[in-house]
Amino acid sequence: xxxxxxxxxxxxxxxxxxxxxxxxxxxxxxxxxxxxxxxxxxxxxxxxxxxxxxxxxxxxxxxxxxxxxxxxxxxxxxxxxxxxxxxxxxxxxxxxxxxxxxxxxxxxxxxxxxxxxxxxxxxxxxxxxxxxxxxxxxxxxxxxxxxxxxxxxxxxxxxxxxxxxxxxxxxxxxxxxxxxxxxxxxxxxxxxxxxxxxxxxxxxxxxxxxxxxxxxxxxxxxxxxxxxxxxxxxxxxxxxxxxxxxxxxxxxxxxxxxxxxxxxxxxxxxxxxxx
Amino acid sequence: xxxxxxxxxxxxxxxxxxxxxxxxxxxxxxxxxxxxxxxxxxxxxxxxxxxxxxxxxxxxxxxxxxxxxxxxxxxxxxxxxxxxxxxxxxxxxxxxxxxxxxxxxxxxxxxxxxxxxxxxxxxxxxxxxxxxxxxxxxxxxxxxxxxxxxxxxxxxxxxxxxxxxxxxxxxxxxxxxxxxxxxxxxxxxxxxxxxxxxxxxxxxxxxxxxxxxxxxxxxxxxxxxxxxxxxxxxxxxxxxxxxxxxxxxxxxxxxxxxxxxxxxxxxxx
Numbered sequence: 001x002x003x004x005x006x007x008x009x010x011x012x013x014x015x016x017x018x019x020x021x022x023x024x025x026x027x028x029x030x031x032x033x034x035x036x037x038x039x040x041x042x043x044x045x046x047x048x049x050x051x052x053x054x055x056x057x058x059x060x061x062x063x064x065x066x067x068x069x070x071x072x073x074x075x076x077x078x079x080x081x082x083x084x085x086x087x088x089x090x091x092x093x094x095x096x097x098x099x100x101x102x103x104x105x106x107x108x109x110x111x112x113x114x115x116x117x118x119x120x121x122x123x124x125x126x127x128x129x130x131x132x133x134x135x136x137x138x139x140x141x142x143x144x145x146x147x148x149x150x151x152x153x154x155x156x157x158x159x160x161x162x163x164x165x166x167x168x169x170x171x172x173x174x175x176x177x178x179x180x181x182x183x184x185x186x187x188x189x190x191x192x193x194x195x196x197x198x199x200x201x202x203x204x205x206x207x208x209x210x211x212x213x214x215x216x217x218x219x220x221x222x223x224x225x226x227x228x229x230x231x232x233x234x235x236x237x238x239x240x241x242x243x244x245x246x247x248x249x250x251x252x253x254x255x256x257x258x259x260x261x262x263x264x265x266x267x268x269x270x271x272x273x274x275x
Numbered sequence: 276x277x278x279x280x281x282x283x284x285x286x287x288x289x290x291x292x293x294x295x296x297x298x299x300x301x302x303x304x305x306x307x308x309x310x311x312x313x314x315x316x317x318x319x320x321x322x323x324x325x326x327x328x329x330x331x332x333x334x335x336x337x338x339x340x341x342x343x344x345x346x347x348x349x350x351x352x353x354x355x356x357x358x359x360x361x362x363x364x365x366x367x368x369x370x371x372x373x374x375x376x377x378x379x380x381x382x383x384x385x386x387x388x389x390x391x392x393x394x395x396x397x398x399x400x401x402x403x404x405x406x407x408x409x410x411x412x413x414x415x416x417x418x419x420x421x422x423x424x425x426x427x428x429x430x431x432x433x434x435x436x437x438x439x440x441x442x443x444x445x446x447x448x449x450x451x452x453x454x455x456x457x458x459x460x461x462x463x464x465x466x467x468x469x470x471x472x473x474x475x476x477x478x479x480x481x482x483x484x485x486x487x488x489x490x491x492x493x494x495x496x497x498x499x500x501x502x503x504x505x506x507x508x509x510x511x512x513x514x515x516x517x518x519x520x521x522x523x524x525x526x527x528x529x530x531x532x533x534x535x536x537x538x539x540x541x542x543x544x
Contacts, residue, residue: 070445089447090446091447100438105537116446120447147537
């Protein structure tokens with residue numbers, strides 16, 4: 001699993017150090033002719049190398065928000081800045097990890113990891129150098145020539161993660177990446193992600209349904225309202241890195257945050273049902 | 276239930292009802308059919324009927340005289356040219372229809388109309404325009420072949436997982452790269468199934484065109500020997516056509532399974 005060596009060689013920067021890498025500025029998005037409102041004046045700031053977890057009731061527009069940040073769909077109002085420039089289309093310095101993994105079934109693990117580099121027209125020499133590094137980093141050595149359907153869900157998402165990291169993006173967008181994994185695999189993947197982040201810090205926008213996951217991974221947690229989504233509250237997790245998920249889960253702070261977030265979410269869900 | 280009975284049941288399930296493998300049953304069935312035909316033909320002893328051993332003898336004569344090879348070659352040339360043309364034009368047009376709404380709506384009235392038309396009806400038109408030679412027959416085979424390929428490719432492209440298209444866009448893929456990485460591999464099983472259907476239709480188109488033009492080809496052989504009541508020789512090109520059909524569609528089926536192993540995982544488990 002572990003690739004050793006690289007782990008922890010780069011000291012993790014403090015959570016609020018540096019300028020904003022991602023600025024989400026008053027995003028509004030409606031869908032369809034009826035104009036179903038998905039997002040309403042949603043704003044967020046993600047500093048360099050922070051992991052910001054986004055949590056909210058089902059259908060609050062979390063995934064829509066990520067797709068707008070990635071440039072896959074346009075916002076109706078508002079704008080997104082990444083590293084100071086406005087997002088108008090998908091860009092090579094932003095990579096997304098999908099809940100459905102999104103691997104190409106007819107490509108081997110190494111070709112899937114190389115996919116982003118290939119479509120972005122990087123030199124074959126660079127690809128030949130990068131792919132084994134990320135295959136190692138993410139614990140896929142020995143599976144280079146396997147096809148996705150021969151791998152478990154957790155292994156498939158490792159490929160998805162390696163593919164996103166391989167293009168060396170400044171921003172990683174995580175769309176419930178562990179949402180379709182079983183509970184144990186999910187916890188392992190959270191540890192894995194924290195380990196990878198320590199060796200290669202990235203700015204991350206991490207959408208999740210799991211309160212525990214948000215607290216374990218996030219520097220901050222953005223709590224969204226029910227549809228049309230906007231940010232209701234931003235919670236400072238306030239736990240130092242490097243974090244060990246096991247220790248975090250046993251801490252009083254973890255329980256306190258979970259309870260607080262759950263309470264806030266319940267209010268949103270219940271009010272949504274009532275209206 | 277006794278142990279012996281249980282064992283008997285298990286064995287029965289493994290070997291089939293008659294204690295034979297499916298292949299053995301198939302081989303036996305064909306042997307019985309051929310022998311029955313042979314016996315009936317010999318007893319009937321009519322000029323208008325024939326039987327397998329007479330067909331084999333006729334085949335030997337036709338091969339020794341070089342006649343079968345000559346007409347077969349002409350048929351194969353027509354079929355291959357028409358099929359290749361249909362593949363080369365049908366696949367890109369199918370992808371374009373699947374990816375571009377303007378092209379889809381501009382082309383689909385023609386496709387629907389021509390696909391619904393019994394193409395046998397246009398044979399006289401093609402012959403009047405293009406003559407009796409290879410060119411007319413290639414065009415006919417092409418017309419018979421292109422629609423299943425075009426329509427299947429289009430369906431395959433439309434069936435491409437929209438989530439994967441989004442993944443490709445997220446990684447900044449250009450449209451042509453998307454065709455190569457995503458659209459074509461994902462449509463490949465559909466396209467191959469289309470080509471398999473096209474081969475069946477192409478064989479029909481080829482024979483009917485040869486009936487009509489009656490200059491050369493296996494279809495010409497059939498007409499010629501039917502007119503002279505040489506039933507044994509008539510069956511030789513018919514059997515050859517049957518073997519061509521079985522071999523080509525069988526090869527395509529094999530390719531279909533080989534080209535998309537990920538589609539067959541669930542079935543094997």
